[in-house]
Amino acid sequence: MNSTTQMKAVETPLLRNNSFFIHKSENESSGSLELETEVNLQYHLARMIETYFVPIMCSVGIISNILAIKTFLHKGLRNYSCSRYLIAKCVSDTMFLLNLFVIYISHSLKYDLNTANNICQFVIFITYVSGFVSVWTVLLVTMENYIRIRLPFEVKRLCTTRNANIVIFLLVLAAVCIYNFALWISDKNCNPRPEYSTVTQAFIYIDTLLTLIIPSILLTVLIIAILTTFLRSDRKQFNTTEVSTRLVNASIARKSKSKVAVVTKLLLSVSLTFFLLTVTSHVVRIKLLISSVVSGKLELSNTEAAIQRIAQLFFYLSMAVNLFIFLTFGDNFRKVFKKTFLTWTSDRLKQSADDISRRTDVSRSRVTPDENEMSTLEHKSADRLEPGETYL
Template sequence: MDSNSSIDKYKFLDLLKDDYLYICIMSFQKAIIPIVCLIGTFGNLLSIIVLLGKVLRDKSCCVYLAAKCIADTVFLVALFVVWLARVDVHLFNLHGVCQMVIFITYICGFLSVWCIVFITLENYIRIAHFTRVPQLCKPDIARGVILAMCLVSVVIYNFPLWTAGSIQMNGTAKCVMLKEYVAINKGLTYMDTAVTLVLPSLVIITLLVAIIMNIYECYKKRKRLRRLGRHDAMVFLCDSPHSRVTKMLFAVSSVFILLHTPSHAIRIRLIIMFFLKADGLKIDEFRLQRVFELFYYANFSLNCFIYLCFGITFRHIFCSTYLKSCLSYKAKRKIHRHLKNIIQENQLEKKNGVTILYSNETIWEKVTDNRESVNHIELSSVGEVQSASL
């Protein structure tokens, strides 16, 4: 179905069929994939409703998160169609369905990866350059970026529509890459590795390192403020984007790196070994490839759990939407107050049209120069800070 599983052929095929551990891993995959698809699809749909609700839909980070959930849901549906072939329901092997499913998985994988890239970029802007948030972190910009990514993905990944097909093998239809396009498919597989692993991983890791360094600088400034007894400034920094914005989006980016990278990393190694026609391939690498594929699929199904664990506003809206009858009166009042504040902040933000935010350097200068108290700093749009805490 996807290119992660397209390279374990030829030399090791017969050996893998007789390997007991590999067979056990494949059997576990067969059992767990429908569960991953079901839980992931259900959780993503719940998340989409929350993220596109009236409270969060005007936040650019929520637009990216919702787009990722939509792409991940479509990917899981396509994955389930492929899984059906393992239980002798050969929908995937039908002509037309074969090409479309491969096409969809490539596009959704691309969109999911690059949504994470832009989520991480926005997180970096909110932390390191949060005076630019009103100009750069707009929902209209996010929608434009998503539309552009969709168009680019269609241009790049239309090749399965004409390089794949359903052919008869031993009396059974099989969805395969057509022999006359083998060279093209190999080249496009390498390109896909660069576009969906190498480049986005470099960008995400670089931005995450920059975020961590910026937070560390904030921590050092907090220590200085503590020594100076400026608790008001210290509280401001704790409640600033450094603590409230980072948590949710940083978690999304980090989990993506942890779950997405292993599958592609071993895929790169196998591609290189096949390309060099090396003899160093081991059967353990193919076993690991199948295990890491489960991590890769889990990346598409854990969105709701991540948002619930790390998103304060998301969790409150989720509970008020789906679990209202199960909440105590005290919990309902707490959620109601929180959501009321969020709505008021959104209205204030729309009315003013401008967000005034002060950088850490400005705050530090005010403290060291003994100018007016930091607690008089105007923070007109708390909504922008709240938005990324979800």
């Protein structure tokens, strides 16, 4: 038995990063999977991990992204342009995870989305748009931080919330215009139309260029430029000759370095985390594209198929860990988050305790009369006594 699974590209050209919906083997699609258990061990193990990991990750990711959005909308953060970009990323990631969760549930219920008119196309469309917006918002945050470090005098002019809103709007508009092909390039069963096969392949290459090659190159260049700025700044301070000037410059350098470090820490964490978690998925994706061009068909060994599924999980994870990155590396974000949610929770618990205490006091006052009430009762009771009787 050949240990290579022939992957049938039923939805592959249309859906970028959804292993629940991407590949069907020819045997699987015909209902007779006959590969040996030993050969499929790695693949089935990856599928088992995927089955339990995806719903947990989607649930945690959706909730945490909503909390992050709520935090960035706080008055202490919402007036920063980079916050607008991170809000856009959290929104797009939430849409992606919701989309993935719907597909997971439909799979669990054994409902084939391919048979639902327009739903499959819309799912693919949202996947493309959200993935595009997510990677480009990471790049935009990196660009803005580069401006803050290398061009500090241009920050007030370039890094404004108005400019950020315009850029985000144009980004979403571009995504809709580029990826609307997913709505019309497939038939009612979500299979690529044969007459559009060349167009489908062209859009795959365009998507790879826009979401992998260009962002990766720009992120690498920007990060290198930022690190170079640090090194040059330290070298200038080290070469100062006068002792007094050296001390003054050292003090300024420490303050400047501290401010820049606060900015770049979050920058590096967001950009590098996203890149590292998605690079494996993109490598597998490029391998599939090269294989399809060279051999004319998509072919993965069982080991490669298992790696592909694990790589997809890391890709999904990049959409779900935003809040944890912000809390770990964003000092201001962490302060606002604690003030927004932890203080609110503490106040609610305190208010609940006060309400319980207040209700308890009211109940006691109703059961046990106070001294004035007791005096009045005794006076009234004494008035009712017959002559010669005493009130005990």
